Amino acid sequence: MKSICLYFQVHQPFRLRTYRFFDIGENSLYYDEFQNRSIVRRVAAKCYLPANQLLLDLIKKHKNNFKVSFSISGTVLDQFGMYAPEVIESFRALANTGSVEFLAETYAHSLASLRSQEEFTRQVNLHREKIDELFGMKPTAFRNTELIYSDAISNMVSQMGFDVMLTEGAKHVLGWKSPNYLYQSAVSGKLKVLLRNFQLSDDIAFRFSNKGWSEWPMTAEKFTGWLNALDPNHQVVNLFMDYETIGEHQWADTGIFAFMKDLPGAIMKRTKFSFSTPSELAATLLPLSEIHVPYPISWADAERDLTAWIGNDLQDDAFDSLYTIEQKMKNCTDQQLLNDWNYLQTSDHFYYMCTKWFSDGEVHKYFNPYPSPYEAYINYMNVLSDFMIRVDKACPTDSPVVVLGNTP
Amino acid sequence: MRVLMFGWEFPPHITGGLGTACFGLTKGLAKHNVEVLFVVPKAYGDENEEAIRLINASDITIDIKDEVIRKFWEQITYMEIGSNLIPYVGPEEFAKMISESSEKSDIHTNSILSSKFEFSGKYGTNLMKEVSRYAMIASVVANNNRFDVIHAHDWLTYSAGVAAKMATGKPLVVHMHATEFDRSGEDINTEVFAIEQYGMQQADRVIAVSNLTRNLVIDRYGIDPEKVVTVHNAVEPTDKSAFENIHAGVKEKVVTFLGRITYQKGPEYFVEAARKILARDPNVRFVMAGSGDMMNKMIRMVAKLRMGKRFHFTGFLKGENVDKMFAMSDVYVMPSVSEPFGIAPLEAIRSNVPVVISKQSGVSEILTHALKVDFWDTDALADAVYGLLHYKGMQNMFNRYGMAEVNNLKWENAAFKVLETYLSVVK
The missing domain is CATH 3.20.110.20 (7-stranded beta/alpha barrel)
Structure with missing residues (x-):
């Protein structure tokens, strides 16, 4: 069959x-x-x-x-x-x-x-x-x-x-x-x-x-x-x-x-x-x-890798900054904060910061509400800065972040 | 290919971007084996002639009894100059120039029809007379030299270009570095407008320094789009390593505006953005480097907003001090209301300073690794500056890609497009 x-x-x-x-x-x-x-x-x-x-x-x-x-x-x-x-x-x-x-x-x-x-x-x-x-x-x-x-x-x-x-x-x-x-x-x-x-x-x-x-x-x-x-x-x-x-x-x-x-x-x-x-x-x-897939693959772009979301300085800084609050979020019970924590993790935010489209991706441009990856980055970082202030106020306790081995 | 080129200034005797652009372009043309005869109103003898042969209009004698010359002169009307006429110079410097040249101009006013005339080559009160006299000499120069095409830079030399074309029938290319609308907003000098328009109408090709300028030339001057081509400016590679170790003496981050403090450059938007940033983050210093007719107004504005201890004025900077200023800056801002091209952001990027530029600048058409905002959107401007100062992810990107991008803007490439333009009109 x-x-x-x-x-x-x-x-x-x-x-x-x-x-x-x-x-x-x-x-x-x-x-x-x-x-x-x-x-x-x-x-x-x-x-x-x-x-x-x-x-x-x-x-x-x-x-x-x-x-x-x-x-x-x-x-x-x-x-x-x-x-x-x-x-x-x-x-x-x-x-x-x-x-x-x-x-x-x-x-x-x-x-x-x-x-x-x-x-x-x-x-x-x-x-x-x-x-x-x-x-x-x-x-x-x-x-x-x-x-x-x-x-x-x-x-x-x-x-x-x-x-x-x-x-x-x-x-x-x-x-x-x-x-x-x-x-x-x-x-x-x-x-x-x-x-x-x-x-x-x-x-x-x-x-x-x-x-x-x-x-x-x-x-x-x-x-x-x-x-x-x-x-x-x-x-x-x-x-x-x-x-x-x-x-x-x-x-x-x-x-x-x-x-x-x-x-x-x-x-x-x-x-x-x-x-x-x-x-x-x-x-x-x-x-x-x-x-065997030792390095992550995806269905994106010609490379079929992660470079649409992470890898350039903008994406990595935003991504790393976001996960610095992971431990704090574990103690968080505020529903609005938890919602924002989820929504801010959506991969699209990082996709908008991709610089590959400078040379090729018409597809990237089509899906991108920002005029350039730099605007996407600044806007995301502004939001994240506010979110981190709120998290600090609501969930002050912190413990060391455990990073997994497969982090690229 | 031989070109008869008319300019108003040539390094090192320059007041702004025009002379620098002419110099870069002629060097680029030399790489494509184009010979340039460069005519300036006044040569000082220390000009860099590696790529050109310089012709000093002040050395040219004319025979005023000559029928042709006399007829031409009768066609030219000239007028006294108003402050808006002056490209690249603010009224403050203008006032200085007037006082410097006032005695001289008296002597020359009556001698303008003499066989020989000493040009000031500046932008003084005699400007219109000099422009007219320059045009008259152009026909003499044109008749005495062999060349394939005429190239005139900005309105000051358009009459000269047209005169040379009338005298020889050779094709004319005029180069729009800045239009009267860029210099004066809507409050234009109609005589200058008329010279610009006539020059472009008579020209076989018009070169605009950006698509922004090209559109302006087509929309506001009614020039046939078919004959207007865009050739973006480039920058000369320079060695900035001497300034690598210079740091600002203050611990705060430094955000810099560098340019003439005039309407065209949008200084008040910079002040307004500074106010918005300082309201949230007092650990930033703003520097307004340059001078111009709006400088005092800006100083009053800063004082009124009580931001004097975080907002500084340096006055006019040139040469090494410009490089030092860039070396001390963390962000460079160019909020120009109207900027045909705008070379300063390229110099900032070369000094590893990230830039925020207005979308109303020609240079924004060719820069990818820059933040672009509408000049009037001070929220966006403030936000872009804040982001550059606080979010470290962008720094590396700008340094790496911005520098590469600017290094790729070679005069050689721009000159190639200019050469193509020549070839399209030379029979």
């Missing part, structure tokens, strides 16, 4: 407002309510609501042979609650079909896995509770922020009781190996690993509407042709992408909805593939071999 694993990431950060240094110590309104509300409402109208309806129709039409999985960050769930509660309802409708798996991740879509096992675990548990509360499901599959994965992270994920984890089929990790099999962690044999087929995933996520692409326009027929051309021994094709691909990154007028509508039927009719969710795959397939 051959499987397609269709998985979507749903995430929006709490974007910060322009927070000047004279706001420090004066007010603690960090988030750009207007921008966050309008983005969530816009994407809900263009993507989340119509795409959820489409998937619901497909599941009904194909009598539960069509399956999808989601990981929905805590920050976007909170924003749905505030600005677009109907989106939560529509995800609940999907959950009730029984054909949809919800994955766990860090609540704040954070980079905590790179810094602190304790904080990482806290955030994952927080997210698990949220998914259970909203959709009545206890996730058994895990997806780390932006598919970040390493041996050390797989160990922590396994310890939290997950059976399977998703990551990127990064060329520099796989070498000659194919992503189209189930693998297992080299350091924690219990944890299965699913690898993104970036070629076929990006054909949909990035290239779909590119008229300069030799394969444009893409059709469900063409896509099934590529699936049939794969090595017959391959077990699984993992199509992992941002959910916003449908209707937001690829606008409705590109034909993305029609394509997604046709695809499941075409796959089931013309190929030997059927649809599965990550936990089903982990339960039914045997891992082909182990994968």
Whole structure:
């Protein structure tokens, strides 16, 4: 049996407002309510609501042979609650079909896995509770922020009781190996690993509407042709992408909805593939071999590494400064402070400080509310300065910070 | 390729960016084997002639009985000069110049039509007369030399450029370093505007020092966009190691404004930003280096705000003192209201000083590793300065990438674009 694993990431950060240094110590309104509300409402109208309806129709039409999985960050769930509660309802409708798996991740879509096992675990548990509360499901599959994965992270994920984890089929990790099999962690044999087929995933996520692409326009027929051309021994094709691909990154007028509508039927009719969710795959397939990933990988940019979030001086200073208060936050019980602590850890804040886009990343620019990484850094540091003052007032006790070995 | 170039000043006798830019450009052109005949109103004899042959307009004799000359002179009307005319010089220095040159100008007023004329080469009360006389001499120089193209820098030399074109039929390129709108805001001198506009209309190509200036030339002067090209300025590499060990004598961080204290440079926005920063963080010192017609107003403003003990004025700085000032600074701010290019931030970056510049400056078009704010947004300006002073993550980035970026701005590259412009008009 051959499987397609269709998985979507749903995430929006709490974007910060322009927070000047004279706001420090004066007010603690960090988030750009207007921008966050309008983005969530816009994407809900263009993507989340119509795409959820489409998937619901497909599941009904194909009598539960069509399956999808989601990981929905805590920050976007909170924003749905505030600005677009109907989106939560529509995800609940999907959950009730029984054909949809919800994955766990860090609540704040954070980079905590790179810094602190304790904080990482806290955030994952927080997210698990949220998914259970909203959709009545206890996730058994895990997806780390932006598919970040390493041996050390797989160990922590396994310890939290997950059976399977998703990551990127990064060329520099796989070498000659194919992503189209189930693998297992080299350091924690219990944890299965699913690898993104970036070629076929990006054909949909990035290239779909590119008229300069030799394969444009893409059709469900063409896509099934590529699936049939794969090595017959391959077990699984993992199509992992941002959910916003449908209707937001690829606008409705590109034909993305029609394509997604046709695809499941075409796959089931013309190929030997059927649809599965990550936990089903982990339960039914045997891992082909182990994968070793000593240095963290991700699905970002051409490098498939962490340089979109950490590595330059701006990012490292902000990241290090943020985690100097980790110990203090453990003693914190103030709900507002805990919320801010979560939201300030969201990886997007560090992504905005990336300097790689000076040379290439059009993608970075598209997602960046700041005119330059320097503005992003200053604004974040202003907010963080105020937050640290509040934390110092509320939770004065401190103990030495334990830094994990896998800190880059 | 031979170029007949008209300038108003040439190092070391300069009052501002124009002479420096001309010098850099001619050196860059020399690297592309372009010969430059550089005409100045007054040569002192100690100019750096490594890249050019200098022609001293004061040495040129004209025959006033010549029909052509007489006719040309009749076409030129000249007027007395008002303070706004003066590029790169504030009224304070202007007043000094007037007093220095007043006796001389008396002597020369009547001799302007004599066969030989001693230019002051400055920006004195006789400026318009000198501009006209310079144009007249230009046609003589043009007739006596062999060249392929004429290149005139700023409005002072546009009439000369046009005269040379009329005399020889050679193509004319005019170079816009600053427009009348940059110098005077909306309150422009209409005669200068007219000279600028006429010069650009007669020119085969107009070179603007930034896209900002290019747009201004197209929108406000109605010049055909097809013939206006942007060539950003560059900087001369210099050795600043002599100043590496200089530190400020104060323990506070130093934030510096360096430039003429005039409307164009936006000094009051710097004072306002300083007020906002000091209200939150008294451990910063602000320095306003330079002089100009708004200096006294700024001093009164600082005193009224009671920030005198944290806000300092140095007066006009030049040469080594400029480098020292940069060496002592932690942040350089250029809040210009209108800045066609703005070379000072590049010098700051070369001295490892991070810069905050206004978006209304031409230099912001080419600098990536700088913080850019609207000049009127003093909140953003204050915030940028505060961030640079307090958040250490940026320091390394600015030092490493900013320096590399500035080092890549070579006159050789700018000169290549100028050469391409020449080639596009030479038949």
